[in-house]
Amino acid sequence: DDEAAQKFNQYFDWNEPISKAPSHRLLAMLRAEAEGFVKLNVAVEKEEALDFIEENIIKNKNSDATEHLELAIKDSYKRLLEPAISNETLQEAKAKADIKAIDVFSENLRQLLLAPPLGEKRILAIDPGYRTGCKVVCLDEKGDLLNNETIYPHAPQNDTTMAMKKIRSMVNAYNIEAISIGNGTASRETEFFIKKIAFDKPVQVFVVSEAGASVYSASKIAREEFSNYDVTVRGSVSIGRRLSDPLAELVKIDPKSIGVGQYQHDVDQTKLQLALDSTVMSCVNSVGININTASKSLLSYVSGIGEKMAENIVTYRSENGPFEDRKQLKKVPRLGEKAYQQAAAFIRIRDGKNPLDNSAVHPEAYPIVEKMAKDLGIKTTELIANKEKIAQIKPENYITSEIGILTLKDILKELEKPGLDPRKAAKIFEFDPNVKTIKDLRTGMILPGIVNNITAFGCFVDVGIKESGLVHISQLKEGYVSDVNEVVKMHQHVQVKVVEVDEARKRIQLTLIL
Template sequence: MTNIQFIQAQVNTLSENIEATIKLLSEDCTIPFISRYRKDQTGNLDEVQIENIAKLSKQFAEIEKRKESILKTIEEQVQLSPELKARIQKSFDLQEIEDLYLPYKKKKKTRADVARENGLEPLAKLILYQRNDDVDSLATQYINQNVGNEDEALQGARDIVAEWINENLAVRQSLRRLYTRKSIIEVKVVKKKAEQEAAQKFSQYFDWAEPLAKTPSHRLLAMLRAENEGFVKVKIDIELEETYDLIDEIIIKNSNSPSISHVQLAIEDSYKRLLHPAISNETLQEAKTKADAKAIEVFAGNLGQLLLAPPLGEKRILAIDPGFRSGCKIVCLDEKGDLLYNETIYPHQPKNETSMAMKKIKSMVNAYNIEAISIGNGTASRETEFFIKKIPFDKPVQVFVVSEAGASVYSASKIARDEFPNYDVTVRGSVSIGRRLSDPLAELVKIDAKSIGVGQYQHDVDQTKLKEELDTVVVRCVNSVGININTASKSLLSYVSGIGDKTAENIVAYRSEIGSFEDRKQLKKVPRLGDKAYQQAAAFIRIKDGKNPLDNSAVHPEAYTVVEKMAKELKISVNDLIANKEKIALIQPENYVTETIGILGIKDILKELVKPGLDPRKAAKVFEFDPNVKTIKDVITGMILPGIVNNITAFGCFVDIGVKESGLVHISQLKAGFVSDVNEVVKLHQHVQVKVVEVDEDRKRIQLTMVL
C-alpha cells in the first residue's frame, strides 16, 4: 500500500488531490497557504482536510518506520520467515503489527523461558496439538535435574502453552473486540482517603460501574483524574465465561484429547496472568485516547471561537482590573493598544473612596479621549460595573465586561516583561484586559492556551497532541483574519504562515529600525526572510494606507499582475477597481486563468476585490447582566436571566449570569429535542436567556436551562 492509498482509505477525496497536497507540503508550503492559494491544485480542499492529510501522511511514515525496525530485529534473530515478513509488510494496523512482533520481542525472563531451558517445549507441543497422546504418562520422560517430578514437567509445559495462547493473533484480536464492546469500568474508593475534602468532588465515583463503551469522555477523564490523585482505583472487567468460550473456540481443536484438561488450565492461566492484564490495559488506554481526542476537539473548538471573538477595533480604551481591598487597577490605552496612563482607585470596601474614584475615572475619560471601558470579570467585577455606570460622562462611553482568564499568566510572562519592563504585574494584567476587548486574537495569542479557561480536562490529556492541535487552531485563526504588520506583536507575527518565532523577531527589529512597512515587498529585506517565506506569508499580512492598495487585501502578490490586467481592460485604475461591485461584475473569471492561478483562484480574487481585507469576525456588542443579581445568594430558582456562554464542554455549556459561579446548561437542556453536539446550539460569547433550575449554595453550583 502506498502513502496515497493509505490516506485515500481514510479521506473522502480523489487520489490526485491527495498527491498534489502532499507535494505542496513537501515543498514547505503551509496549510493556510495551500488551502487559500492552491485550491485549483488540491481540488478546493479546506484547511481541516489538508491538516488531516498531513497527519495521515505522518502516521503512514511512522508505521513504515516501525515495521522496518521490527523486521530488522526479527531478521537479526534469524526467525524472519517469508510468510511473517509478508504479513508485517502488508499490515498497516499498528496493534496487529505489534501482535505479530510479540513472540520475538525482548522481554524479561518468563516462566515459559525457564520451562524451555528445562527442555519442556516438546511436551508443551504435545499438549497444544491435542492429539491422543497420554501426556500425563509422557511427562515422566522430561524429569531432569531442574524438573523434579511429572507435576513440575506438566506445569512448565502449560506455562509455555499459556505464552503461546497469549501470543496468538486471533485470540488477542477477538478479545480486543469483545472488550471494546462489553467491558465494564469499575471504580472503587480508597477508603482511607474517602473523607478528605479534596476527594469530595469525585464522590459520585466512589462505588461506580458502567459499560466502558457508553462512558462519556468527560466522565472517563474525571475517573482517571480521581485515580491519579489517589482517591479511587479504576479497573476494567468483563464476564469471564464469555472470554473463556471465545478462547476455547480458537484454541481447542479436540475436546476428547487426553491433554484437554491441561489445555484448559493453560487457557485459564494465560487469560488471568497474561491476556487480561494486557488487553484490559490496552482497552482502557484506547478509551483514554478517544476521550483525549474528544476533550482536545472541544478545547480546540472553544479556543477557535474565543480567538475569533468580535473585536471592538482600534478604539481608545480604559481598562479596569477590579478588586476590593487592593483597589481597581486602571490603564488608559490608545488606538494601537499602547499604554498612556495607569492608576489605582479604591471605590469599594474597605476604603469606599467612591466619589474620588468617580472624579478620577471621568477625568481620565476626558483627558485621554476614551471611547470604551473594559472591565475584567473577576473579583469585584459586578460592583465595578455598577460603579462605572453611575458616572455621568460628558459623552457616550460603551462599557464591556471581558474574561480576564489568563491575564495573570500573561502579566507574569516574559512577553509581558519585555513589553512593559518598567511596570508591575498588576498594570500588565490591566493592559491585557483592555487589549483583549479591542482585538482578542492579537492579545490571546500571547497566552498559553491552557490558561485561557475554555478547556475540558486539558491537563489530563496527551499534552503533545493538545499542543499540536491548539497551535494548529491559532495558526488557522490568525491567517483567516490576517494581521497588520505595522502593529502586530512578535507573538502574533510568529503564527503567520511561513514566519515563525525567529523571523517574527527579525520583522519587529526591522520595523523598529526603518519605521512602518510601506509595501509587502519590503518583507524581502527582513533578515532571514527568503523567497519561500515571502511566498507563504505575504498575502496574510496587511498594510493599511500603503503604496499598493492590494497590500491591504488577501490578494496574493503573485496575482497582482492579474488584477492590473483586469483594471486595464476595464480602463480604470486598480484603486478604482477595488470595492467597485459594478465593474467587478463585468469580469469573466475564465479570461484570467494562468498557469499558476486557476478558475477557483480567480473567483477568490474577485470576491476579495469586492470586500478587500474584510475581517471575518463580527463586531463587539455591549451586554448587560441582570442588575439585581450580583452573588449566588441573589440567584433564585425560576428566574429568567441574561447570560454569556463562557465555556463549552461535551456535556453542555457554562453560562456567566453575572455572579462568580458560572451556571451549567446540560446538553439535554439546550433546546427541546435531542442535541448531539453542543456547538450546534451555542457558541462561545453568545448572548443567551437562561432559566434557573437549581441553586446549591454550599457546593456553589447553579443548574440552568435554555428551554424556557
Template sequence: MQLIPYITKHTQLPEKSIQHTVELLDQDCTVPFISRYRKEKTGNLDEVQITAIVQYKEAFEVLEKRKSTVLKSIEEQDLLTDELRSQIEIAANLVTLEDLYLPFKKKRKTKAETARKNGLEPLAKIIMAQNHTNVEQAAERYVKTEIKTVADALEGARHIIAEWLNERISVRNQIRNQLERSAMLTTKVIGTQRESEKAQKFRDYFDWSEALKRCPSHRFLAILRAENEGFIRVKVEIDDDHMLSKIADRIIKSNNSCVPQIRMALADAYKRLLFPSLSNELLKVAKEKADAEAIKVFSKNLKQLLLVAPLGEKRILAIDPGFRSGCKVVCLSAQGALQHNETIYPHAPQNKSSEAIKKISSLVDSHKIEAIAIGNGTASRETEQLIKRIHFKNPIEVYVVSEAGASIYSASKIARDEFPNYDVTVRGAVSIGRRLADPLAELVKIDAKSIGVGQYQHDVDQSKLQSSLDSVVERCVNSVGVNINTASVPLLSYVSGIGPKLAENIVAYRTENGSFADRATIKKVPRLGEKAFEQGAGFLRIKDGKNPLDDSAVHPESYPIVKQMAKDTGKSISDLIGNTSELQQIDLNNYLTENVGLPTLKDIIEELEKPGLDRREKAKVFTFDQNIRKITDVREGQLLPGIVNNITNFGCFVDIGIKESGLIHVSNLSDSFVIDVNAHVSLQQQIIVKVLSVDIARKRIQLKLHKG
C-alpha cells in the same frame, strides 16, 4: 503499504488531491497557505481536510519507522522469514505490528524461558498436538536435573503453552473484540477516601459501573482523574468464563489427557498475560479517544474565543478591579499603547468611591476615552456599578471582559519585555483593555492551555493538545490577517511561514526602518527568504500603503492578474477595488492559466469587492441583571441574561454576573436531542437563561436555555 493509499483509506478524499497536498507539505508549505492559495492543486480542500492529511501522513511515518525498527530487530535474531517480512510490511496499524513482533521481543526472564532451558518445549508441543492419550507418561521422559517430578514437567510445559497462547494473534484479537463489545468499566472508592472532603467532587464515581463503549469522554476522563488522585480504583471486567470457553472451543480439537493441561495453560495465560495486557490496551485506546474528543472541544472553544468580536481601534480605559488592593486603571491609545496608569480605591475597606468617580471622569475627558473595559474577576460587578453612576460628557460604552489567562500573561516574559518598567497589575489591566480592542491579537500572547476553556485539558496528552491548539491559533490568525506595521512578535509568529525568529526580525526591522510601505519591502527583513515570503505575504496587511492590494488577501503572485483585469476594464486598481458592479462583469475565463483556475480567480474577485474585510463581528455591550450579585440572589424560575464562557460535551457554562458560573446541561439546551452543543450556543454568546435549581452548599446552578 504506500503513503497515498493509506491516507486515502482513512480520509476518503480524492487520491489526486491527497497526492498534490502531500507534495506541497513536503515543500514546507503551511496548511493556511495551501488551503487559501493552492486550491487548484488540492481540488479546493479546506483547512480541516488538509489537517487530516497532515495527521495521517504523520501517523504513517510513525508506523513505517516502527516497522523498520521491528524488521531490524528480528533480522538481527536471524528469525526473519519472507512470510513474516511480508506480514510486517503490510501491517496497517501499530496494534497489528506489535502483535507480529511480540514473539520476538526481548523479554525479561520468564517462566516459559526457564522451562525451555530445562528442555520442556518438546513436551509442550506434544500437549498442543493433542494426540497423546497418556500425557503423564509422556512427561516422565522429562523428569531430570531441575525437573524433579512429572507435575514439575507438566507445569513447565504449561508455562510455555501459556506464552504461545499469549502470542497467538487470533487469540488476542478474539479477546480484543470481546472487550470492545462488552467490557464494563467499574470503580470502587478506596475505603479511607469515602468521607474525604477532596474526594466529594468525585462521589458519583465511588461505586460506578458502565459499559466502556458507552462511557462519554468527559466521564471517562473524570474517572481517570479520580483514580490518579487516589480516591477510587478502576477495573475493566468481562465474563471471563465465557471468554475462556470461546477460546478453548477454537484451540481444543480432541478429548484426551492433553486437554486438561491446555485448559490450565489457557486459564493461566488469560489471567496472567492476556487479560491484563489487552484490558490495559483497551483503556489506553479509550484514553486516546477521550483525549481526542476533549482536545476537539478545547480547539472548538479556542477558535470561537480567538474570533470573538473586536471593538477595533478605540481609545480605551481599562480597569482590573479589586477590593483591598484597589482597582488598577490604565488608559490606552487607539493602537493599544499605554498612556497612563494609577490605582483607585472605590470599594471596601477604603470606600473612596467619590474620589474614584472624579478620577475616572477626569481620565475619560483628558484621554478622550471612547470605551471602558472592566475585568470580570473580583469586584467586577461593584466596579461596573460604580462606572454606571458616572455622568460622562459623551456616551461611553462599558464592557465586561474575561480575565481568563490575564495573570499568566502579566507575569510572562512577553509582558516583561513589553512593559519592563511596570508591575504585573499594570500589565494585567493593559491586557484587559487590549482584549476588548482585539481579542485575537492579545490572546495569542498567552499559552492557550491557560485560557481555561474546554474540559479536562490537564488530563489529556499535552503534546497533542499543544499541537492542536497551535494549529487553531495559526488558522485563526491567518484567516483574519495581520497588520505587519502594528502586530506584536507573538502575533506575527503565527503567520504562515514566519515563526518566532522571523517575527522578531520583522519587528526589529520595523523599529529600525519605520513602517513597511509595501509588501515587497518585507523581503528586506534579514533571513526572510523567498519561501517565507511566498507562505506569509498574503496574510500580512499594509494599511494605507503604496499598493492598495497590500491591504488585501490577494497574494502578490496574483497582482499581475488584477493589473490585467484593471487594464481590461479601463480602470485603475484603486477604482476597481470595491466596485462590485464592475467586478461582477469580469469574465474570469479570460484569466485562466495552467496554474490559476476559477477557485483562485473567484477568491480574487471576492477580496477585491471587500478588501481586508475582518470576518469577525463587532463587540456588543452587555449588561447583567443588576439585582444578582451573589449566588444567594439567584432563585429558581428567574430569567437572567448571561454569557457563555465555556462549552463541553455535556453542556455549557454561563456567566450570569457572579463568581459561580451556571451549567446548561446538554438536555436543557433544546427540547430535541442535542448532538453537538456548538450547534446551539457559541463561546461568548449573549443569551437568556432560566434558573432550574440552585445548590448553595455545592455552589451549583442548573440553567435552561430560554428561547423566548
C-alpha cells in the same frame, strides 16, 4: 468525607460498558483515580474470555493434554492476558476521549480568538479588586500604555468620591472612548460604580474575560513589553487590549491557561499543543494581520514566519520604520522567497503604496487584477470595492497555468470587500443588576448570560456571579442535540432560566428552553 472528593461522588459506585462511556465521563473517572478518590478497573467477562480461548486453542477435547491446557489457559489468562486486555482497552478508550476533548478545546479556542473586536479605540481598562484596589490603565488606539493609576472604590477603603474624580479626569485627559472591566473579583461592583459616574460624553462599558491575564502579566512577553511596570499594570493592559483585539492579545497566552477547555491537563499534551497551535495559526491567517502594528507573538503564527522570523520583522520595523509594501518583507534578514510566498497574503499594509497590499489577494495575482482593471479602462484603485465594475469581469477570461477559476472567484470576492475582517463587531452586554451572588438566584428566574465555556455535555453560562451555571446538552433546545456547537457559540449572549441552585456545592443548573 474529603470536600474535594464530592465533585466525583457519582463515580463512587459506578459501572457501565466502556464503549458507551462518553469521553468527558471517562476523563472525569481517570482524574478521580489520579487524585486518589476512586479505584478504576476495566473488567472483562471472564467466562466468555476463557471459552473463547479454549475454543481456539483446544482442538481435541478428548486428549490427555486437555486438562493441562485448561489449567494453563486459566493461569495465563489470570496473570497475563486479563491485565493486558484491561490496560489496552483503557488506553484505547483514553486515546479516543483525548481526541474528543482536544476537538472541543480547539473549537472553543477558535471561537474565543475570533471574538468580536472593538477596534482601534482609546480604552480605559480596570482590573477590579477590593483590599488592593482597582488597577486602572489608559491605552491609546494602538494599545500603548498612556497612564496607570490605582483607585479604592470598594471595601475596606470605600474611597468612592476620589475614585470617581480620578476616572472622570482620565476619561477626559486621554479622550477615552470605552471602558473594559475584567470579570474577576469585584467585577460587578466595579461595573455598578463606573455606571454611576456622569461622564461629559458617551463612554461604552464592557466586561471582558480576564482568564489567563495573570499568566500573561508574569510572562517573558509581558516583561519585555513593560519592563518598568509590575504585574498588576500588565494584567490591566491585557484586559484593555482584549476588548480592542482579542486575537492579537490572546495569542500571547498559553491556550491551556485561557480556561475554555475540558480536562485539558489530563489529555495527551503533545497532541493538544499541536491542535491548539494549528487552531491559532488558522485564526490568525483567516483574519490577516497589520504588519506595522502586530506583536512578535501575533506575527509568529503567520504561515511561513515562526518565532525567530517574527523577531527579525519587529527589529527591521523598529530600525527602518513602517512597511510600505509587501515586497519590503524580502529585505528582512533570513526571510527568503519561500517564506514570503507563504506569508504575503496573510499580511496587511494599510495606506501602503499598493492598495492590494491591504487585501487577501496574493502578490502573484497582482498582474491579473491589474489586467482586469486595464480591460475595464480603469485604474486598479478604481476597481477595488467597485461592485458594479467587478460584476462585469468574466473570471474564465483570466485563467492561467498557475491560477484556476476557483482562485479567480476568490480574488473577485476579496476585491469586493478588501481586507474585510470576518469577525463581527463587539456588542455591549448587561447582566441582571439584582443578581450579585449565588444567594440571589431563585428557581424559575430568567436571566441574561454569556456562554463562557462549551463542553461535550453542555455549556457553561456566566450570569454575572462568581459561579457559572451549566446548561446540560438536553436543556439546549427541544429535541435531540448531537453537538453543543450547533446551538451555542462562545461569548454568545443568551437568555437562561434557573432550574436548580445547590449553594453548598456551588452548582447552578440552567436551561435555554424557556
